[in-house]
Amino acid sequence: MLAYVLARVLQAIPVLVLASIGVFLMLRLVPGDPAELLAGQDATDEDVARIRTQLGLNDSLPEQYIGWLADIFQGELGVSFARGQPVSRMLRTAIPPTLELTIASYVVAIVIGIPLGILGGIRPRSGWDWTLSGYTLITIGIPGFVFGIIMLWVFSVRLDWFPTFGAVSFIDDPARSLHHLALPAIATGAGVAAVLARYTRTTIAEVMGNDFVRTARAKGLAESRVVVRHALRNSMIPVVTVMALQVGGLLGGAVIVEQVFTRPGLGRLMVNAIQARDYLVVQSTLIILVSVFITANLAADIAYGFLDPRVRGR
Amino acid sequence: MTAADQGVELQLSWWGRKTRESLFFSTINGIIHNPQGAIAIVGLLLLVVGAVGAPVIAIHDPIAQDASGRFLSPSTEHWFGTDELRRDLFARTLFGLRASFAVSLISVAVGTVIGVTIGFLAGFLGGLAETAAMRLVDALLAFPGLLAALAILTILGPGIRNIGIAIAFFTIPAFARLARAQMLAEKNKDYVLASQSLGASPLRIIFRHIAINAFPPLLTQMALLMAVAVLITAALSFLGLGDNPPAPSLGGLLNVSRQYLREAWWYAVCPGAVFALLLFSLNLLSDAINEASSPYQRRR
Numbered sequence: 001m002l003a004y005v006l007a008r009v010l011q012a013i014p015v016l017v018l019a020s021i022g023v024f025l026m027l028r029l030v031p032g033d034p035a036e037l038l039a040g041q042d043a044t045d046e047d048v049a050r051i052r053t054q055l056g057l058n059d060s061l062p063e064q065y066i067g068w069l070a071d072i073f074q075g076e077l078g079v080s081f082a083r084g085q086p087v088s089r090m091l092r093t094a095i096p097p098t099l100e101l102t103i104a105s106y107v108v109a110i111v112i113g114i115p116l117g118i119l120g121g122i123r124p125r126s127g128w129d130w131t132l133s134g135y136t137l138i139t140i141g142i143p144g145f146v147f148g149i150i151m152l153w154v155f156s157v158r159l160d161w162f163p164t165f166g167a168v169s170f171i172d173d174p175a176r177s178l179h180h181l182a183l184p185a186i187a188t189g190a191g192v193a194a195v196l197a198r199y200t201r202t203t204i205a206e207v208m209g210n211d212f213v214r215t216a217r218a219k220g221l222a223e224s225r226v227v228v229r230h231a232l233r234n235s236m237i238p239v240v241t242v243m244a245l246q247v248g249g250l251l252g253g254a255v256i257v258e259q260v261f262t263r264p265g266l267g268r269l270m271v272n273a274i275q276a277r278d279y280l281v282v283q284s285t286l287i288i289l290v291s292v293f294i295t296a297n298l299a300a301d302i303a304y305g306f307l308d309p310r311v312r313g314r
Numbered sequence: 315m316t317a318a319d320q321g322v323e324l325q326l327s328w329w330g331r332k333t334r335e336s337l338f339f340s341t342i343n344g345i346i347h348n349p350q351g352a353i354a355i356v357g358l359l360l361l362v363v364g365a366v367g368a369p370v371i372a373i374h375d376p377i378a379q380d381a382s383g384r385f386l387s388p389s390t391e392h393w394f395g396t397d398e399l400r401r402d403l404f405a406r407t408l409f410g411l412r413a414s415f416a417v418s419l420i421s422v423a424v425g426t427v428i429g430v431t432i433g434f435l436a437g438f439l440g441g442l443a444e445t446a447a448m449r450l451v452d453a454l455l456a457f458p459g460l461l462a463a464l465a466i467l468t469i470l471g472p473g474i475r476n477i478g479i480a481i482a483f484f485t486i487p488a489f490a491r492l493a494r495a496q497m498l499a500e501k502n503k504d505y506v507l508a509s510q511s512l513g514a515s516p517l518r519i520i521f522r523h524i525a526i527n528a529f530p531p532l533l534t535q536m537a538l539l540m541a542v543a544v545l546i547t548a549a550l551s552f553l554g555l556g557d558n559p560p561a562p563s564l565g566g567l568l569n570v571s572r573q574y575l576r577e578a579w580w581y582a583v584c585p586g587a588v589f590a591l592l593l594f595s596l597n598l599l600s601d602a603i604n605e606a607s608s609p610y611q612r613r614r
Contacts, residue, residue: 018453022465029469141594143545145552146586149568153575153582252460256549260572271553274468282468289461297456 004305012298019290024065026286027279037279038081054078072287082278090269091284097167098265101188101254102247104181108189109196109246114239116193117200121235122227124205132197139194144253148187148260155183165262184261188253192246199242203235210234237307244300248293255289337607341530344606351602357595361588365412374402376409377560385578394584398574406562407585411592413474414564418543421478425485426536432486433493434520438501448494454487463546464555472555474547474563481543492535496528530607537600544592564589 027034035052036043052058056067071077077087116135119128142150156164162183170177207213208231216226255267262268266285273281332339345351364371374380374392379400386396394403436447454462466480500506501524509519550556551565559566564585571582 015453015456019456022457026465026469137594140597141590142586143549143593145549146568146589149572149575149582149586152572153579157575248458252458255460256553259553259569267553270464271555274464274555275472277471279468282464286461286465286468290457293458293461294456 001305005302008298008301008305012294016291016294019294020069020287021065023283023287023290024068027283028061030279034279037277038078043081072284077284078280080273080278080281082273082276082281087280087284090281091266091288094264094266094269094285095288096169097263098251098254098258098267100167100170100177100181101184101258101263101265102250104178104185105187105189105192105250105254106247108185109192109250110243111193112189113193113196114200117197117239118204118227118232120197121201121204122208122231129201132201136194136198139191144187144191145256145260147190148184148257151183151187152260167263167265180261180263184254184257184263187260188250188257191253192249195246195249196239196243200235200239203238204231207231207235237304240307241300241304244296244303247296251289251292337526337530341533341603341607345599345602348602348605350598351606354595354598354602357591358599361411361592361595362415364408364588365415368405368408368412372402372405372408374405376401376405376562385574385581387578388580388584395578395580397570397578397581403567403581403584406567407564407588410562410564410567410585411588413561414544414547414592417474417478417547418481418540421481422485422536422539422543425482425539426489426532428482429486429489430493430525430532433490433495434497434525436490437494437497438516438520438524444494447490451487451490454484455491457484459484459542459546460549463550467550467555474551474556474558477547477550477556480550481546485539485543488539489532489535492531493528496531497524500524500527530603534600534604534607537596537603541593541596541600544589544596548589 027037030037033048035048035057038051039047056064059067075088077091079085080087080090083090116128116132120126120132121129123129139147152164156162163180167180168177170181212234213226213231216230217223221229254265255270257263258265258267259271266289270282270285272278273285329339329343333343346355368376382400384396384398384400386392388395392402392404394407397403397406432447432451436444457465462484463477463480466483467476470476470479497520505523506519509523514523547556548563548565548568551563552569553565554569556563556565567585568582568589571578571585574581
């Protein structure tokens with residue numbers, strides 16, 4: 001098992017390095033002098049010169065890259081020229097709302113998706129199966145941010161049940177935090193729930209056709225026990241993998257849905273930074289999101305190995 | 315072929331004959347005769363007519379602020395109502411749809427051509443070229459589409475044209491991978507050997523013979539990526555990264571509508587419904603092409 005985990009981690013490292021090189025080069029690919037870009041429009045020549053030495057722009061590209069990586073690991077992300085704050089502090093306030101939203105939408109996706117997939121899968125062409133198909137079709141046509149706007153209109157504006165904007169930290173005030181989280185989490189999680197449900201349905205339907213399910217039924221087990229103890233256990237392996245792979249989709253969804261509900265998270269931070277050409281902020285946000293994405297994929301691989309011994313052998 | 319067969323053959327219409335002879339026409343036939351495909355085609359036709367004919371169909375100007383009031387609810391005069399600047403929302407939705415179609419079509423087409431060429435050549439040539447190209451493709455696919463698009467927009471700056479470039483860019487690896495797989499599946503078949511022995515050049519073999527047989531899966535992928543392109547274009551415009559006001563876009567309309575939900579529900583609902591129809595149709599079309607072109611289904 002240890003060898004398997006190590007091999008996976010070693011495989012993920014080149015991808016991470018490549019991705020970080022991509023994000024690093026981003027600033028150098030922007031037309032113009034990076035130092036002048038970072039200094040902003042009304043910077044003096046001294047400012048530009050200071051930034052140039054700070055970023056080590058006079059060194060060779062590989063040296064710059066190493067220096068940049070070292071800075072990131074030390075949490076020194078520079079100062080945002082648009083807001084004059086250290087980027088690390090901006091990130092510290094923006095990460096919690098996005099993290100809370102991602103976790104909450106994950107919960108929503110699992111709570112809706114897995115049971116719906118199981119119910120549809122154990123009885124294909126039943127009412128639950130049709131519900132699943134209809135649900136999938138709806139989420140394909142109505143993406144998260146449109147669904148979010150509709151919910152915002154119905155539940156926040158018309159019925160006034162939920163706040164229309166903002167976020168509250170879960171640690172400070174769990175109840176109010178959930179109140180703010182409910183609609184965005186449903187908007188983000190609903191689409192991912194459909195992906196999980198379809199996947200769960202397929203695997204369950206496949207497993208239900210196996211001999212061991214017939215044996216379990218033949219020896220007189222209650223149907224609920226057949227499903228929970230025998231079918232579910234054997235179909236959860238691919239489902240767990242797909243769950244981990246959805247983290248990227250959830251993050252992307254969260255970034256957009258934050259805009260609908262005006263949540264002050266990473267998505268809004270990045271969008272505002274792109275508009276203000278605040279490159280250091282964009283760079284830092286991107287490297288965080290991409291690392292999370294790659295780590296989630298790695299976790300999926302490792303989880304797969306834990307659950308299915310056959311994968312490890314290969 | 316016996317005489318009786320010939321008789322049957324002669325009785326078939328032009329369309330009937332074509333669907334028997336050609337993979338392309340039989341695929342089209344399959345799409346039309348599939349309920350999902352029929353719905354998708356009707357929906358898309360409606361939208362394409364609306365988008366292409368926008369200057370004729372929309373009686374009001376999408377930019378001129380000439381309606382008799384702000385936030386007029388939908389009526390026979392203004393089908394989708396009016397917005398905060400007294401502009402006709404039906405016209406704005408149609409022109410937004412038009413922009414959406416234009417960006418997605420062009421960028422997916424460009425991405426397809428480049429991606430398929432890379433994939434075909436990599437699969438056909440093999441060796442180091444293949445390994446290098448495919449590793450690069452893997453690396454590109456490691457980025458989620460939206461993040462890649464955001465990174466490209468940071469480099470190039472916001473704007474609808476740059477969204478198109480971003481979409482073309484992440485369309486390339488998806489097609490390269492698929493095209494390579496198709497090439498590997500086809501290149502050792504007898505018909506390739508036959509044309510090789512007839513002295514056909516490699517380029518002719520790739521693009522005249524193999525490309526035709528690899529066509530249906532690529533078409534499925536194109537319809538699917540069109541849906542993704544439409545979605546990402548709208549999402550990025552929604553984030554405020556695609557607009558060049560006062561020109562409308564579907565995502566831009568949805569973004570502004572958010573501030574006026576209290577005054578004008580139709581501002582969000584009408585463009586949203588058109589957008590949903592577009593996504594539905596493209597996804598259904600992709601499914602229908604897939605079903606129509608898989609050999610398993612065709613053999614019926």
